[in-house]
Structures are given as C-alpha cells and as structure tokens.
Amino acid sequence: MRSSMPLTIAVAAVFALLHTVVVAVPVLLSGGSGEAQAFAAAILDLPIFWLPSLFPAGRAVLYGSSPTVYILLFCVGGTLMYAALGALVGRGVHSVIRVFRATV
Numbered sequence: 001m002r003s004s005m006p007l008t009i010a011v012a013a014v015f016a017l018l019h020t021v022v023v024a025v026p027v028l029l030s031g032g033s034g035e036a037q038a039f040a041a042a043i044l045d046l047p048i049f050w051l052p053s054l055f056p057a058g059r060a061v062l063y064g065s066s067p068t069v070y071i072l073l074f075c076v077g078g079t080l081m082y083a084a085l086g087a088l089v090g091r092g093v094h095s096v097i098r099v100f101r102a103t104v
Contacts, residue, residue, distance in 0.1 A: 015086025
C-alpha cells in the first residue's frame with residue numbers, strides 16, 4: 001500500500017497557496033488596512049476572525065491597534081489553518097481512494 005504523505009502534502013500545499021493568493025497577498029499589500037482585504041480575511045478566515053473577537057485584546061487587534069499583529073494573524077495563521085485543513089482533506093481523499101481500490 002502506498003503512503004498517503006505525497007497526496008496529503010500536495011493538497012495541503014494547494015490549500016495554503018489558495019489562501020496566500022486570495023487573502024495573504026491583499027492583506028500584505030494593503031498593510032492591514034482597508035475594507036476589501038478585511039472582507040476577504042473575515043469571510044475566508046472566519047474561525048481566526050471569530051476567536052479574537054471574543055476578547056477585548058483580540059478586538060483591539062482586529063479593529064486597528066496593531067497592524068503588524070493583524071497581518072501576522074491573518075497571513076501566517078490563516079495560511080497555517082488552510083494547510084492543516086488541506087492535510088485533513090488529503091488524508092480523507094487518500095482513505096476514499098484506498099477503500100475504492102480494495103473493492104475493485
């Protein structure tokens with residue numbers, strides 16, 4: 001039986017690249033300010049947006065106290081979140097492929 005690692009890494013890399021192109025680059029180019037990047041970050045990184053909004057210090061980061069922390073949170077944290085999600089999807093796809101190969 002083949003290893004699932006190449007597929008898992010490939011899917012994780014695709015998810016991370018998608019996040020980088022759609023969210024991280026606009027956040028970096030805007031310097032963490034502006035509505036367009038905020039909508040992209042809030043919609044695509046909803047768990048990362050939701051969790052800090054529960055705390056006063058997190059709300060301060062989200063609404064303008066520290067652009068550097070905001071940029072790191074959404075660029076690095078969001079990309080890592082999407083890479084982890086992609087790894088889970090890759091493992092799931094590998095499991096489905098393995099089950100279908102066993103039945104054939």
